Amino acid sequence: MDDVHTMHFEDDGRIPNNPGLPLVLYRGALVTTGNPLKAEACRSLFRHNGWGGIWVNGVFPYHHYHSTAHEVLGVTSGTADIKFGGEHGDIVRLQASDVVIIPAGVGHCNVDSSPDFRVVGAY
Numbered sequence: 001m002d003d004v005h006t007m008h009f010e011d012d013g014r015i016p017n018n019p020g021l022p023l024v025l026y027r028g029a030l031v032t033t034g035n036p037l038k039a040e041a042c043r044s045l046f047r048h049n050g051w052g053g054i055w056v057n058g059v060f061p062y063h064h065y066h067s068t069a070h071e072v073l074g075v076t077s078g079t080a081d082i083k084f085g086g087e088h089g090d091i092v093r094l095q096a097s098d099v100v101i102i103p104a105g106v107g108h109c110n111v112d113s114s115p116d117f118r119v120v121g122a123y
């Protein structure tokens with residue numbers, strides 16, 4: 001894993017965010033050495049670490065949040081610019097092998113992504 005970043009977001013009046021818990025971004029957390037990263041390997045890793053409700057897709061292109069559940073996203077292919085924290089939040093470029101843990105209440109929106117952008121998500 002290359003590095004870890006944390007971000008805090010306050011309530012913006014529309015998106016509550018989570019002033020108590022940071023969003024955590026793990027750059028290069030998923031092993032991609034050798035074969036291209038497979039979604040099943042990411043699913044297995046998330047299951048092993050207690051995440052449930054696992055799915056494979058992208059990120060919605062509108063601001064939204066999960067009021068009662070933390071969410072984890074593992075990028076298995078492509079790149080995306082995701083805005084975290086609501087309309088006045090911060091845009092973060094995610095790429096294959098990144099993992100982001102989004103605390104309950106933190107807004108997120110896919111601003112732009114490559115055609116091959118895919119994530120494994122869980123709650």
